[in-house]
Amino acid sequence: MVSALPFDVIAxxxxxxxxxxxxxxxxxxxxxxxxxxxxxxxxPIVFDxxxxxxxxxxxxxxxxxxxxxxxxxxxxxxxxxxxxLAEAGGHKYGGWGVVYDAPxxxxxxxxxxxxxxxxxxxxxxxDWIHEGQAQxxxxxxxxxxxxxxxxxxxxxxGIQLKIYNPSVAETLKSTDTATFVGLITSEPRDLDTHASDxxxxxxxxxxxxxxxxxxxxxFPLPSPRESISGLRRELIEWIAREALAxxxxxxxxxxxxxxxxxxxxxxxxxxxxxxxxRFPSPPTPSxxxxxxxxxxxxxxxxxxxxxxxxxTINDSCFMPESREEDLHSGWLQLPRGSICxxxxxxxxxGDINEKGVLNLRATxxxxxxxxxxxxxxxxxxxxxxxxxxIVLSEGHKSAFFQTHISIPLKMTNGISDTGxxxxxxxxxxxxxxxxxxxxxxxxxLVGGAKIGLVGVSEDAAEFIQEDFVEERRTSNIASxxxxxxxxxxxxxxxxxxMTMAKLLALSLxxxxxxxxxxxxxKELDARRTSRLD
Numbered sequence: 001m002v003s004a005l006p007f008d009v010i011a012x013x014x015x016x017x018x019x020x021x022x023x024x025x026x027x028x029x030x031x032x033x034x035x036x037x038x039x040x041x042x043x044p045i046v047f048d049x050x051x052x053x054x055x056x057x058x059x060x061x062x063x064x065x066x067x068x069x070x071x072x073x074x075x076x077x078x079x080x081x082x083x084x085l086a087e088a089g090g091h092k093y094g095g096w097g098v099v100y101d102a103p104x105x106x107x108x109x110x111x112x113x114x115x116x117x118x119x120x121x122x123x124x125x126x127d128w129i130h131e132g133q134a135q136x137x138x139x140x141x142x143x144x145x146x147x148x149x150x151x152x153x154x155x156x157x158g159i160q161l162k163i164y165n166p167s168v169a170e171t172l173k174s175t176d177t178a179t180f181v182g183l184i185t186s187e188p189r190d191l192d193t194h195a196s197d198x199x200x201x202x203x204x205x206x207x208x209x210x211x212x213x214x215x216x217x218x219f220p221l222p223s224p225r226e227s228i229s230g231l232r233r234e235l236i237e238w239i240a241r242e243a244l245a246x247x248x249x250x251x252x253x254x255x256x257x258x259x260x261x262x263x264x265x266x267x268x269x270x271x272x273x274x275x276x277x278r279f280p281s282p283p284t285p286s287x288x289x290x291x292x293x294x295x296x297x298x299x300x301x302x303x304x305x306x307x308x309x310x311x312t313i314n315d316s317c318f319m320p321e322s323r324e325e326d327l328h329s330g331w332l333q334l335p336r337g338s339i340c341x342x343x344x345x346x347x348x349x350g351d352i353n354e355k356g357v358l359n360l361r362a363t364x365x366x367x368x369x370x371x372x373x374x375x376x377x378x379x380x381x382x383x384x385x386x387x388x389x390i391v392l393s394e395g396h397k398s399a400f401f402q403t404h405i406s407i408p409l410k411m412t413n414g415i416s417d418t419g420x421x422x423x424x425x426x427x428x429x430x431x432x433x434x435x436x437x438x439x440x441x442x443x444x445l446v447g448g449a450k451i452g453l454v455g456v457s458e459d460a461a462e463f464i465q466e467d468f469v470e471e472r473r474t475s476n477i478a479s480x481x482x483x484x485x486x487x488x489x490x491x492x493x494x495x496x497x498m499t500m501a502k503l504l505a506l507s508l509x510x511x512x513x514x515x516x517x518x519x520x521x522k523e524l525d526a527r528r529t530s531r532l533d
Contacts, residue, residue: 005040006040006041006046006049007049009037009040009067010049010050010051010067013037013065013067013183013205014065014098014183016036016037017033017093017096018092018093020032020033020036020093021087021091021092021093022091025086025087025091025093027086027112029086029093030095030164030165030166031165031167033096033164033165033205033206034165034168034205034206035206037181037205037206038206038208041181047069050067050068050069050181051066051067051068051069052068052069052070052071053068053069053070053157053159053184053200053202054071054121054130054157055121055155055156055157058157059157059159059184059186059200060186060200062184064184064185064186065097065183065184065185066183066184067181067182067183067205068181068182068183068184068202069179069180069181070119070157070159070179070180070181070202071121071122071125071177071178071179071210071214072119072120072121072122072157072159072177072178072179072180073119073120073121073122073123073175073176073177073335074117074118074119074161074172074173074174074175074176074177074178075117075118075119075120075148075149075158075174075175075327075329075333076117076118076148076174076326076327077115077117077172077173077174078322078325078327079116079117079118080116081113081114081115081116082113082114082116082162083111083112083113084111084112084113084114085100085103085106085110085111085112086110086111086112087110088100088103089103094110094112095112095114095164095203096162096164096182096183096203096205097162097183097185097187097201097203112164113166114162114163114164114169115162115163115166115169116160116161116162116163117160117161117163117169117172118145118148118158118159118160118161118327119158119159119160119161119180119202120148120149120156120157120158120159120329121149121156121157121158122177122214122302122335123149123150123151123156123302123304123333123334123335123338124302124303124304124334124338124339125214125301125302126297126298126300126301126302126303127297128298128443129214129215129301143155143156143157143158144158144159144197144199144200145158145189145199146158147326147328147329148326148327148328148329149329150304150329150330150331150332150333150334151304151331152329157200158199158200159184159199159200159201159202160187160189160199160200160201160202161180161182161201161202161204162201162202162203162204163204164203164204165204168204168207173383174320174333174374174383175333175334175335175336175383175385176209176335176336177209177210177214177335177336178207178208178209178210179207179208179210180202180204180207181204181205181206181207181208182202182203182204182205182206183202183203183205184200184201184202184203185200185201185203186198186199186200186201187199187201211451212261212336212337212386212450212451213301213337213447213450213451214301214302214337215301215447217444217447217448217450217451218444218448219448219449219451219452219453219506219509220448220452220509220510220511221444221445221448221509223509225508225510228445228508228509229508231441231442231445232445232507232508234434234438234442235255235299235442235445235446236248236251236252236255237251238295238434238442239251239254239255239292239295241432242291242295242431242432243290243291243292243294243295243296243424244292244409244424245409245411245412245415245420245423245424246412247409247410247411247412249407249410249524249527249528250276250407250409250410252524253274253276253405253407253524253528254274254276254292254296254390255446255507256500256503256504256507257271257272257273257274257388257389257390257405257503258296258299258300258339258388258390258446259388259446259449259450259503259506259507260272260388260499260503261336261337261386261388261450262336262370262384262386263502265384268369268370269499270369270370271370271386271387271388271389272403272404272405272496272499272500273367273368273388273389273390273391273401273403273404273405274389274390274391274403274404274405274406274407275390275391275392275393275397275398275401275403275405275406275407276390276391276392276393276407276408276409277393277394277395277396277397277398277406277407277408277409278393278394278395278396278408278409279345279392279393279394279409279424280394280409280417280420280421280424281345281394281421282345282421282425283418283421283422283425287425287426287427288307288343288345288346288425289305289307289343289425290341290343290392290424290425291423291424291425291426291427291428291430291431292341292390292392292424293305293341294428294431295431296339296341298431298433298439299442299443299446300339300446300450301337301447302334302335302337302338302339303338303339303340303341304331304334304338304339304340304341305340305341305343306331306340306341306342306343306363307343307346308342308343308344308346308347308400309346309347309348310347310348310350310352310356312331312346313347313352313356313359313360314352314353314355314356314359315355316330316331316359317329317330317331317359318330318331318332318358318359318362318363319332319333319358319359319362319372319373319374319375320333320372320374320375321374321375321376322374322375322376322377327374331359332362332363332366332372332385332387333372334385334387336385336386336387337386337450338386338387338388339387339388339389339390340387340388340389340390341390341392342363342389342390342391342392342401343392344391344392344393344394344398344399344400345392345394347399360400360401363400363401364400364401364402366385366387366389367389367401367402367403367404368402370384370385370386370387371383371384371385372385389403391403396408396532404496405496405500405528406532407528407531408531408532410531445507445509446507448509449503449506449507449509450506452506452509452511453511454502454505454506454510454511454512454513455511455512455513456498456502456512456513457512457513457514457515459514459515460512460513460514460515460517460518463515463518464494464498464513464518467518467522468489468494471489472488472489475488475489476488497518497521497522497525498513500521500524500525501513501517501518501521504517504520504521504524505517
């Protein structure tokens with residue numbers, strides 16, 4: 001028999017809060033509130049009964065103090081905390097958006113503190129994440145505080161969060177993603193300023209942090225090894241066919257780099273960035289977005305397109321910046337696990353100003369070190385990131401960035417340049433999607449690989465060491481005897497190959513790099529480097 005309690009709480013959450021307060025009004029109330037409400041909605045089916053806030057159901061569409069859930073990215077944690085009365089007259093609970101007449105005299109021992117954050121819809125979140133909901137309505141009200149979203153011209157929801165549990169507030173940081181559950185109200189952005197505009201405000205009861213994939217996945221998949229290998233091959237072929245003019249190797253490199261994430265900070269094992277060079281320019285100004293972006297979006301939960309142009313580089317904000325004690329967002333303030341696709345075809349001749357140089361430098365620093373500066377009036381602070389990068393460049397290398405890996409796109413024989421461009425830049429509604437069950441299998445494959453952990457078998461470790469020594473010896477001999485400069489094999493080559501071999505293992509849902517996987521990676525890398533000659 002299904003309990004009626006969750007539905008009663010959805011209908012009247014304030015009564016349940018008062019009941020908890022009556023049981024124990026001590027300082028532990030915020031923690032007990034979080035535990036209690038979280039347990040009521042522990043069942044995923046019951047949890048999904050909580051109405052969501054999104055573009056179809058904006059904050060203003062709910063009645064005051066309705067119970068809602070908001071899947072979001074924390075954008076700003078720098079606002080000053082607020083004080084509230086823990087207990088009002090008549091033994092009524094305080095906080096969580098409840099409003100009472102101010103007492104004649106304030107008992108300062110009765111004051112408590114809540115943290116005030118700002119959260120936004122997850123930047124770059126793919127449509128398929130939205131649980132089959134309808135497309136956003138075009139008449140949705142303009143978002144509150146649009147400057148606090150990385151892409152202010154894109155429809156989104158922004159909500160002020162008030163968090164009463166100190167242990168929760170201490171763990172949340174900028175770009176964290178979670179589903180926040182609480183009571184929705186409308187309150188001033190700044191209580192100290194009477195003229196401050198009212199903004200949607202969520203008084204958080206509890207929250208559920210998201211994994212890097214937003215949705216949960218399994219690694220390794222329980223399917224037979226041959227089945228997973230075949231599924232992986234189908235996925236690469238689909239990416240190549242729909243987005244890369246049948247270039248299978250380029251599709252495999254794109255897939256592997258999309259799977260990458262930060263494995264370690266010390267020592268640094270960071271996502272390798274990829275340049276897909278010799279990528280043609282758009283056929284027409286109206287078809288300027290490569291279909292690769294849409295194809296990746298069908299597979300991964302958070303994908304952002306960064307279309308470089310002189311205007312974007314010189315005039316827009318890439319880094320978050322605090323202005324008048326309000327943190328404005330920037331293009332690069334993205335959640336962990338994001339994939340950022342950079343296009344350079346929109347850049348024309350002209351000068352890059354000082355702001356543009358800083359923007360490009362910030363982008364390069366994320367690619368290289370996975371950190372992003374947040375700019376404040378008299379200083380800046382580096383925040384950790386975890387973003388996979390793919391750069392599309394018309395030349396033999398990126399005009400602006402130094403990436404870890406570069407592979408030229410190989411054109412299909414027998415197809416004209418115009419035909420290739422039409423395939424690379426076709427509208428996203430012309431993508432031939434696999435059957436829905438196959439698409440879900442693709443997502444399970446890449447989602448599991450994104451969270452997986454992989455080691456190196458003993459046999460493989462010994463083989464790799466001996467193989468590298470021999471290859472380095474052969475390379476040195478070739479370099480000495482060659483009539484023209486010959487690149488030597490270095491320790492950086494070993495590190496890059498090992499990183500990519502682990503990603504190859506993850507893409508196969510293998511928990512160890514084997515000798516076979518190492519050799520497959522070497523062959524893939526050899527084909528790549530042969531294109532560079």
